[in-house]
Amino acid sequence: MNARYLSNNRGHMMYLRPEKHEVCTPELIRSVTWTASKAELRERLRALKEAGYSQFALNSGYKYPERLEEWAEVFEGV
Numbered sequence: 001m002n003a004r005y006l007s008n009n010r011g012h013m014m015y016l017r018p019e020k021h022e023v024c025t026p027e028l029i030r031s032v033t034w035t036a037s038k039a040e041l042r043e044r045l046r047a048l049k050e051a052g053y054s055q056f057a058l059n060s061g062y063k064y065p066e067r068l069e070e071w072a073e074v075f076e077g078v
Contacts, residue, residue: 042077049078
C-alpha cells in the first residue's frame with residue numbers, strides 16, 4: 001500500500017505528472033483551482049463576498065513566502 005500511495009501522490013501540488021496531461025486541461029485547472037490573473041482572482045473573490053462568504057483560506061506552500069505577498073496584492077483590490 002505504501003508504494004501505491006507514494007506513486008499516487010508523487011508531485012502533488014508541485015507539478016503535473018505526464019500521465020495526467022490528457023485529462024488535466026487548462027479549462028479543468030481554471031474551474032477547480034485559483035489559477036488566474038489577479039483581475040480574475042479579484043472578481044472571483046468579490047463574487048464569494050457578495051454570496052456571503054467572510055473567510056478565505058489558501059495553501060501557498062511552505063517554501064514560497066513571496067506567494068503571500070502576491071495574494072496580499074490580490075486582496076487589496078477586493
